[in-house]
Every structure is written in C-alpha cells, then in structure tokens.
Amino acid sequence: MQGLYFEDIFVNQVFETKEITVSRADILDFAGTFDPNPFHLDKNAATQLGFPDIIASGMHTLSLSMKLFFELKLWDEAILPSPGLENVRWHRSVFPDTHLYVKATVRQILPSTSKPDRGIIKIHQETLDKTTNQALMTVDVMHRLRRRRPGSNPGSPLQAKEVEDKA
DSSP states (O other), X not given: OOXXXXXXXXXXXXXXXXXXXXXXXXXXXXXXXXXXXXXXXXHHHHHHTTOSSOOOOHHHHXXXXXXXXXXXXXXXXXXXXXXXXXXXXXXXXXXXXXXXEEXXXXXXXXXXXXXXXXXXXXXXXXXXXXXXXXXXXXXXXEEEEEOSSTTOOSSSHHHHHHHHHHO
C-alpha cells in the first residue's frame, strides 16, 4: 500500500513492517557513534548489570523502528515534517541477533482547523520481538500529511465525523 494521503487513513488501520535482525556489529557501531555507554559496548559491563550480553541503545531501537516504518513508503508524496513523538517507552532490551518488526495502529485523525490542505494522524507504534511477539519498545508518533484535496474528510464519512467531533 503506497501513495496514501490524509483522507486515505482511518482509525484502527494497521500497518506491519518487514522483519530485520539486529547484529552485534549494528549495536556496537551505533553505540560507538551515538551512545557509548559501557553496557552497549562491552559484554562484561552488561553482564555485571545482569544482562546476558550487550544491549542496543534505546535510541538505536527507536531509529530502527522509524526506519522500518518509513520503508513501507505509505505516503512519500504526502508527508510533511512531524510535530513530534509522545510516550516513548522501552519495555525490553534488544540483544544481538534479535529479530524485530513494527506494528503501527492509527489511533487518532486530526484534521487541521487552520490549514485545510493537511492534518495529523496519531499512530501507536510497537516494535516487537519476532520470536516472542513481546513489545520491545512503544511510541506514539504524530505524522503530518497533506490531503489529496484540501478539505476532504479522512477515512469513511462516519469515522471522519467522529474524529472531528472529538477534536
């Protein structure tokens, strides 16, 4: 599914990404460049804290999650700069050779009241361990999207009305 605009999105719509494997080299490279805490770089430091191996930086997990989502290329023509993220939570550590993927669920659709050519969709994004399906990280992401036709309603007319009544 590609080429989506604001009005193509509906509440409870779900998007899933492909799976990737996080290697030891990936963890070391990211940590060495952006987050050089010992438990990201040294197995002994990690085991002293009770971990079986080095752990990926939370920022690395967040970056991978966003990369996987954007590789879906859902709305390349419609995307505008994001107003931000909320509720970032790391639930479980990412170790070398973890297989992860992202499940993203549309939670809210907010048409702009001042700019009829756009709106914001809020997505609850879960980064999951493919082996256990347990959440490694969750984040609520706001995506600002263009409308194909300014003033057109998102999703079905009923869903659009419900969202506008709540907004």
